[in-house]
Amino acid sequence: MMLNEGVRNLSQSFKCCSILFMFILVxxxxxxxxxxxxxxxxxxxxxxxxxxxxxxxxxxxxGETAEESTDNGEIHIGVVGPMTGGFAVYGENVVRGVELALxxxxxxxxxxxxxxxxxxxxxxxxxxxxxxxxxxxxxxxxVIIGPSTGDEGEAAVQWAQxxxxxxxxxxxxxxxxxxxxxxxxxLIRAGWTDSQTIFHFGQFVTDELGYEKIIMVGQDYAFxxxxxxxxxxxxxxxGGKEVYTIWHPTDTLDFSSILGEIQGLADEYDAVMxxxxxxxxxxxxxxxxxxxxxxHYPQLLAGTNVADVPILSEISTHFEGVYSSMHYSxxxxxxxxxxxxxxxxxxxxxxxDAIVLQGYDxxxxxxxxxxxxxxxxxxxxxxxxxxxxxxxxDSPRGPxxxxxxxxxxxNIYIKETKVVDGQLQNEVVKTYEAVxxxxxxxxxxxxxxxxxxxxxxxxxxxxxxxxxxxAEYFGQDYIDELEANGGWAE
Amino acid sequence: xxxxxKNLIYTLGVIVLLAIPLIASDFLTTMxxxxxxxxxxxxxxxxxxxxxxxxxxxxxxxxxxSGYTIGILETRGLLSFPFSVLAAxxxxxxxxxxxxxxVNRSQGIYFLMLTLILGQIVWAIVLQWASFTKGSSGIxxxxxPDIMKWRLGETEVGFYYILLVCFILIVLAVLALTRSxxxxxxxxxxxxxxxxxxxxxxxxxLKWTAFMISAFISGTAGVFFVYYTGVMHPSSIxxxxxxxxxxxxxxxxxxxxxxAILGMSIIKTFEISLSGxxxxxxxxxxxxxxxxxxxxxxxxxxxxxxxxxxQSLYQHWYRGGKKDE
Numbered sequence: 001m002m003l004n005e006g007v008r009n010l011s012q013s014f015k016c017c018s019i020l021f022m023f024i025l026v027x028x029x030x031x032x033x034x035x036x037x038x039x040x041x042x043x044x045x046x047x048x049x050x051x052x053x054x055x056x057x058x059x060x061x062x063g064e065t066a067e068e069s070t071d072n073g074e075i076h077i078g079v080v081g082p083m084t085g086g087f088a089v090y091g092e093n094v095v096r097g098v099e100l101a102l103x104x105x106x107x108x109x110x111x112x113x114x115x116x117x118x119x120x121x122x123x124x125x126x127x128x129x130x131x132x133x134x135x136x137x138x139x140x141x142x143v144i145i146g147p148s149t150g151d152e153g154e155a156a157v158q159w160a161q162x163x164x165x166x167x168x169x170x171x172x173x174x175x176x177x178x179x180x181x182x183x184x185x186x187l188i189r190a191g192w193t194d195s196q197t198i199f200h201f202g203q204f205v206t207d208e209l210g211y212e213k214i215i216m217v218g219q220d221y222a223f224x225x226x227x228x229x230x231x232x233x234x235x236x237x238x239g240g241k242e243v244y245t246i247w248h249p250t251d252t253l254d255f256s257s258i259l260g261e262i263q264g265l266a267d268e269y270d271a272v273m274x275x276x277x278x279x280x281x282x283x284x285x286x287x288x289x290x291x292x293x294x295x296h297y298p299q300l301l302a303g304t305n306v307a308d309v310p311i312l313s314e315i316s317t318h319f320e321g322v323y324s325s326m327h328y329s330x331x332x333x334x335x336x337x338x339x340x341x342x343x344x345x346x347x348x349x350x351x352x353d354a355i356v357l358q359g360y361d362x363x364x365x366x367x368x369x370x371x372x373x374x375x376x377x378x379x380x381x382x383x384x385x386x387x388x389x390x391x392x393x394d395s396p397r398g399p400x401x402x403x404x405x406x407x408x409x410x411n412i413y414i415k416e417t418k419v420v421d422g423q424l425q426n427e428v429v430k431t432y433e434a435v436x437x438x439x440x441x442x443x444x445x446x447x448x449x450x451x452x453x454x455x456x457x458x459x460x461x462x463x464x465x466x467x468x469x470x471a472e473y474f475g476q477d478y479i480d481e482l483e484a485n486g487g488w489a490e
Numbered sequence: 491x492x493x494x495x496k497n498l499i500y501t502l503g504v505i506v507l508l509a510i511p512l513i514a515s516d517f518l519t520t521m522x523x524x525x526x527x528x529x530x531x532x533x534x535x536x537x538x539x540x541x542x543x544x545x546x547x548x549x550x551x552x553x554x555x556s557g558y559t560i561g562i563l564e565t566r567g568l569l570s571f572p573f574s575v576l577a578a579x580x581x582x583x584x585x586x587x588x589x590x591x592x593v594n595r596s597q598g599i600y601f602l603m604l605t606l607i608l609g610q611i612v613w614a615i616v617l618q619w620a621s622f623t624k625g626s627s628g629i630x631x632x633x634x635p636d637i638m639k640w641r642l643g644e645t646e647v648g649f650y651y652i653l654l655v656c657f658i659l660i661v662l663a664v665l666a667l668t669r670s671x672x673x674x675x676x677x678x679x680x681x682x683x684x685x686x687x688x689x690x691x692x693x694x695x696l697k698w699t700a701f702m703i704s705a706f707i708s709g710t711a712g713v714f715f716v717y718y719t720g721v722m723h724p725s726s727i728x729x730x731x732x733x734x735x736x737x738x739x740x741x742x743x744x745x746x747x748x749x750a751i752l753g754m755s756i757i758k759t760f761e762i763s764l765s766g767x768x769x770x771x772x773x774x775x776x777x778x779x780x781x782x783x784x785x786x787x788x789x790x791x792x793x794x795x796x797x798x799x800x801q802s803l804y805q806h807w808y809r810g811g812k813k814d815e
Binding site: 083084117118119120123124125126129130131133134137138139150151154155157158159162175182220221222455456 | 515516517520524618620621625626627628630631715719720721723725726730762765766769771772
């Protein structure tokens with residue numbers, strides 16, 4: 001009996017203790033939050049002091065900017081993207097890239113500290129909008145870098161349209177409409193669009209490799225659709241006949257049935273292209289090797305994300321000779337790239353990839369723009385003009401600048417995987433210089449944008465249907481010209 | 491406590507709630523708006539779970555139905571506010587009625603499994619029927635109607651006030667429902683379905699009605715969700731969000747509506763304020779949930795109702811004060 005009571009007493013007090021502990025935890029966190037904002041306010045109040053008084057008064061007229069100017073002592077940069085879950089690498093690597101760029105300037109600009117706020121969007125658009133609001137309203141950030149996935153990008157552009165008083169620069173988000181059909185002045189992208197990186201790869205596959213009929217296996221969501229669209233345009237307009245697309249849900253790790261189907265089609269088609277990313281791509285490579293698909297197809301082609309550094313380090317050297325295209329290649333041998341890769345390796349012990357690069361470049365663009373505006377970020381229009389006029393010559397990816405829509409114009413590299421020191425690495429085999437988001441359609445922007453946005457089944461799977469649509473939007477003259485040139489003019 | 495002080499407290503409460511968008515920062519207002527529409531989901535959940543003892547994982551599915559109906563109708567220019575909202579709520583009721591037929595004869599784990607499947611079906615349709623719902627790109631460009639953009643001085647307060655009124659009305663209505671004879675019948679079903687059947691109550695029809703009410707409340711959440719965020723995306727209605735509603739409601743205490751609201755408020759507040767401090771905030775929320783489940787299985791409200799005065803309030807709100815008499 002005594003023992004029983006003792007145990008009961010013990011468990012009772014334990015219960016009380018843990019409840020107490022929980023409340024202390026709750027209070028500690030809430031105090032932590034409020035004290036942080038508290039110090040922010042007080043420190044900025046100190047620094048806003050006399051010299052900036054007239055500035056504050058000026059801004060008082062339009063309420064919201066007044067809030068921003070209270071942070072005058074520090075520059076706040078917000079980064080938003082998926083930091084947890086299956087897409088975490090797209091968010092975290094952007095943050096790493098941004099930090100790398102900030103390390104170079106010692107987290108300082110003109111004596112003012114640059115404070116980084118990273119927020120997790122969980123690859124969920126509602127979360128994304130919440131976090132964008134938090135960054136703007138709670139942290140009072142001056143510029144937002146992010147988001148990083150395609151779906152998030154679509155939501156972010158909507159948010160940007162409703163919040164014209166802050167500049168937002170997508171991290172790794174690629175849908176072309178962000179800077180095209182839905183473009184808004186306060187969104188500028190120093191990265192890529194899904195089609196921009198792959199237009200010329202379509203041309204390369206049919207012109208240089210001589211393929212006419214391709215099977216494309218891809219993940220069923222917006223980014224691979226955009227990639228497929230760009231590829232098909234380049235492919236058909238230069239002589240390709242058919243792209244047979246097989247879409248599979250994301251997180252497919254067993255490709256047996258798809259590989260079986262492809263095997264049966266080996267007589268009809270020339271090559272297979274995988275258009276996806278992440279773990280799915282690794283699983284596809286493994287399945288390809290296990291099923292001995294090389295016997296059936298001479299060549300494996302890859303979408304932009306499929307032959308990037310993190311994936312190449314996970315697959316066997318069996319995959320030498322896979323072609324793909326991108327706006328960056330790790331083997332570029334100019335000084336900036338070598339330095340970039342070295343400092344990244346030093347800081348994180350890993351190889352840098354294109355995601356890191358885009359975070360890095362975006363931050364560098366912001367820093368350069370700050371230099372020209374003297375650290376002023378409240379006038380978004382001025383900031384936009386400054387950024388659009390920049391010529392970036394020190395990027396690891398090669399030179400780039402911005403078009404009038406706020407999208408980077410950059411080199412596109414056709415890459416082939418090679419084994420170097422027992423490790424797969426991309427090697428540039430061809431470079432297309434200064435490719436805009438409209439790719440070969442420069443001068444045809446209006447016609448290009450009058451087409452419906454890229455979708456799962458648009459553009460069509462066969463050249464015949466494709467040209468029917470093309471005639472509708474670009475006119476017969478364009479097609480006649482194409483035929484006369486035998487494809488795109490070089 | 492006499493009538494006078496009670497009235498005073500209620501008036502003060504209402505004044506504070508009304509004044510929030512005018513005196514609080516944008517950030518706080520935004521957070522309260524989010525908490526309110528997510529709380530509507532939690533209320534829809536807690537109504538079924540508390541009254542009937544049925545755990546429904548199809549709650550976000552009804553948010554999807556109303557949100558997507560509004561999104562599709564408005565972005566294609568077929569109908570505009572307020573008709574789109576009426577159409578959306580009608581759609582929620584129709585789908586709720588159909589789903590209700592499937593689930594109203596099941597109980598316990600089978601009910602949970604069925605609602606899980608129904609919720610996943612809605613999610614899969616939304617994700618894969620891309621030509622209709624835009625699939626994983628989500629529908630964007632849904633504008634708030636003008637009435638929700640109504641301004642008082644500098645601040646936009648229309649949305650907040652409309653949501654606040656709807657929210658209070660729904661809370662009061664649900665509290666009244668739980669006290670009504672309908673609510674008592676539902677409690678009877680929760681305690682013993684066979685006995686209620688034996689007594690001659692139309693159990694299946696009662697459950698069906700309760701399911702519809704829950705669907706309606708969740709649908710209302712969808713309306714505010716879609717107007718506030720301006721986007722409708724499959725990731726907002728997937729299994730994670732169903733789990734979020736479940737966890738938040740259990741966290742706060744599922745046998746009471748107030749508990750569900752409290753749970754959702756805490757989860758959402760923590761999610762927003764902690765994520766600014768650390769990337770690993772989900773672990774902290776998980777730990778808290780674990781502690782609550784171990785030491786307060788009835789949720790936070792279960793702890794609070796142990797207090798005598800709070801217990802009398804509970805009796806008053808949920809049972810019309812019958813136990814006190």
